Amino acid sequence: MNNEIALEVKDLQKQFPVGKSGLWGSAAVVHALNGVSFKLRQGEMLALVGESGCGKSTLAMTLMGLEKPTSGEIYFEGKNVTHVKGRGLKEMRRHIQMVFQDPYEALNPLMTIEEIVAEPLEVHGLGRSREERQQRVKQVLEDSGLKPAENYLNRRPQELSGGQRQRVVIAGGMVLEPSILLADEPVSMLDVSIRAEILNLLSDLCRRMGVAMLFITHDLATCAYLADRVAIMYLGRVVEIGPVNEVLEHPAHPYTRALLSVIPVPNPRHRRERVILQGQPPNAVELPSGCHFHPRCPLLSENSRNIPSEHSGCTCPEGVVARNGCISPEFERCKQEDPHLVSLPGGKEDLFGLHQVACWFSLPRE
Amino acid sequence: MANNASPPGKNTRSVPIITGSAHDRNNGSGSELVLQVKDVSVDFIGKEHAPWRAVDQVSFNLHAGEVMGLVGESGCGKTTLMLSLMRLLSVNGRIVNGEINLVGRDLLDLSENEMADVRWKNIAMIFQGAMNALNPVLTVGEQIIEALLRHHAVIGMEEANRRVAELFDLVGMPPSRSNQYPFQFSGGMRQRVMIAMALACSPPVVIADEPTTALDVMIQAQILELLLELRKRLGMAVILVTHDLGVIAELCDSVLVMYGGVAAEYTDVDTLYNQPAHPYTQNLLKAFPDLLHPTGKLISIPGYPPRIDALPPGCRFAPRCPQAFERCHREKPPLYQLPGFHQASCFLYSAHSEPHQDGMVRSRVSEAQSDP
């Protein structure tokens, strides 16, 4: 892992119209992405965690060039690829590839494994002959753990198990030797006992071959094992980002804290205070004013018991401390102003070691 | 509660009920046995092949107020077993062995009409995938009332509507929403509707089949909290079917682990996580990510779960088991009785005895007084 930046995303926004506009004025708009920014180093694994509606799928589609952002910029290895079209778009697709969520649907049931994995090569005109392409296909299948590759070339997806199919999907993503792999919930549809081998494979590809990986998931627990950094998304924005151990042990955003507190842990003796947010995430059509999280934020709710009371290490903005105590439940700023990512003090100097939070309260370290 | 006994020497095994830590978490007092499943086997038949065994001699006991977790991966037979309890198998499913004793009656003895009376009133199910289990052209209120009227739980529409409002309140939804259609609800809300529907006739046993699998972590937490709350208030027994070991640890009192149609391990939740006996359970626990102790690599179990049409001849787990020896591939291990409330079907424990052969189900009281 070096410090070369494989992918940079700046203030990405994406809106979708909902319903037809018709003659009577514009339709409602879904604000899928509301300003996403982050950097991804070569050979790094960044996990993107969030629940449904947070925009992670839209982000994946946008990064893959399958959707065009409404505003913002995307840079691959320094090159601005936000508005590429045609040949440029095709060229871009050699650098970023995707691993899909559903191994049962991502493979065309009428094609053989060889055809599926060779298709990217055909599309981009790589390999001078069928034999040459087959060689590459065999190599990438074996790299993905399907040995011996000859046994799989002429099979159809239906003949393989879920784990094997996902390996084919990964092989299909790796065949073009991309510098970035975007894995969208790659194991959520697999049995628990085979998840680990797929995750380990992805981790291997990342470390050994230096492929940068953007790992989208809703499962924070797997991030702990695999990722270098983790970014928490809520309603189209990154609300917290930092090295994975930092974020999981010292979560600074109330949403992250709530998430961590409710994830079931396989230990029956473990007791903890669970912060269960009420209601469901507001729909992305009518965004709340100010901080998008404030309607559900446990810090603002009157029944909240999770208000830290100590002042030491508190990073509340000035003027707040002057009011009753460190954190006031009636704090208006959350309802009016949208917080952006700020770095927490006490982190490493290197950008990638920084732990950043988008919250006016930036909860202190415990 | 004493149950029907069988003559000695008859080859029916039963699970002795052992008290102890299994019921510490359960705050239902006076835990009577509400459901006893004995050696149930389910086959799928077809014209072109020999019957495929989906469930093989599975037994468990469920007491009032107890939450039993049923853990297993795809193809382990857990959903089939649950559908057998409700006698809702598909066309080619056959229950070929065993007894299902629900509050004293063997459900497998009942005629179809009698079973239709029992269904929902004494045992109800919260189905996986709420969107598919709700009728899109009826309002949710109408669907609940359908169940109420069928089982004569209420008399007349006015009482029915009152009960619907009561149920909605119970699951934390505004009663006015009972006039809406399923598509107007979000995933988590639909699941609440399913729960309300299952509780409509106040059954003593509720089966929750992967109730939170498709839901977000936060909604999952809400639903699970709701289930716990309801268990506390209504005292019903719950069978929670899931593949999520974290959920089991948070909610369940006892756990049945199934693999390839057989019961791999059956014990209380503490023992399962701290002293798992069956190699499958041990490896499954290692494969499950633990947020609190993310050390090293995640283990996976090589190979894949057995297919129903290609079951291994001996122990179902032998092909993937790191501790398998020759006998495991040849013979199917019986369920061995380990100390306490703990059973595992693995030859590693062949030194232990098999569960009691006399087929008598002992009551809690007598069990506590005698040696297991």
Added chain:
Amino acid sequence: MKSFWYKLRHNRMAVIGLTLLGSMIFIAIFAPWIAPYDPKSTTKVSIEDIYARPSLAHLLGTDDAGRDVLTNFIYGSRVSLIVGFFASFIAVFIGGTVGLVSGYYGGRVENLLMRFTDIMLVIPDLPLAVVLVALTRPSLMNIIFVIGILGWTGTARLIRSQTLSVKERMFVTRARAIGAGNLRIIWRHIFPMVLPLMVANTVLVISLAILEESTLSFLGLSDPTTLSWGQMLNFAFTRGGVSAGAWWALIIPGLGIVWVVLGCTQLGHGLEQILNPQLEWHYLSVGAEMVARPKKQESHGE
């Protein structure tokens, strides 16, 4: 997963359809060997030979020109089937293309094509066919062509809706993510998935084409030199067959049309059932049969 051939063998409609259609195709192919007379031979005809009743010499009687009805029937099958097949190929080709393109591209292209389809649907087929055929020289080719270009609308709608659903599947997204162009996606991913349904639809369109051809022939618009079943009906009606009481000249060609159309519709619907999982049906439950335990022993030792 049962194989396609297994399902085909066990689907009653498909089997009936295949039998009916297959037998008629057989007759059409082997006409020269089956037919008792040569249709082209000109024989001297006397008044007794016209509308002669069925006899050993003429198993199905004779028609208005003294020709053997059975021979005409057998050779007529060729014309009807040829017109039916070729016209339906044209129709399905046009309809399939329109459906694929409009379903895949969406937007304005879809709008345009679908509105055009609507227009074609609104115009009554038969009068338009009559006009077109009347304007051009009546020949077999023209009839095939006219039926083909008027009969594609149903196929277009069906294929469009199939394309819409296949388009959303994840392997299509994957193909786009790889960088595959639209044409490649349509050809390699969408078309193969849509093809089975197109085949089933073709069979149904064949029956429509045959009916249309028969109608046009009955109205006297087809090539007078080729004797199709519709043509036989036309002659029988317009040349005194009814008053002569020659039921054989009327019923036989009619039966032939019914035979083939029935075969096509049965086969087409059977194929649709097999290929479209939404049309499958099965029993909900078997009730008490579900419990198949061995009987419990009655003796108890309490």
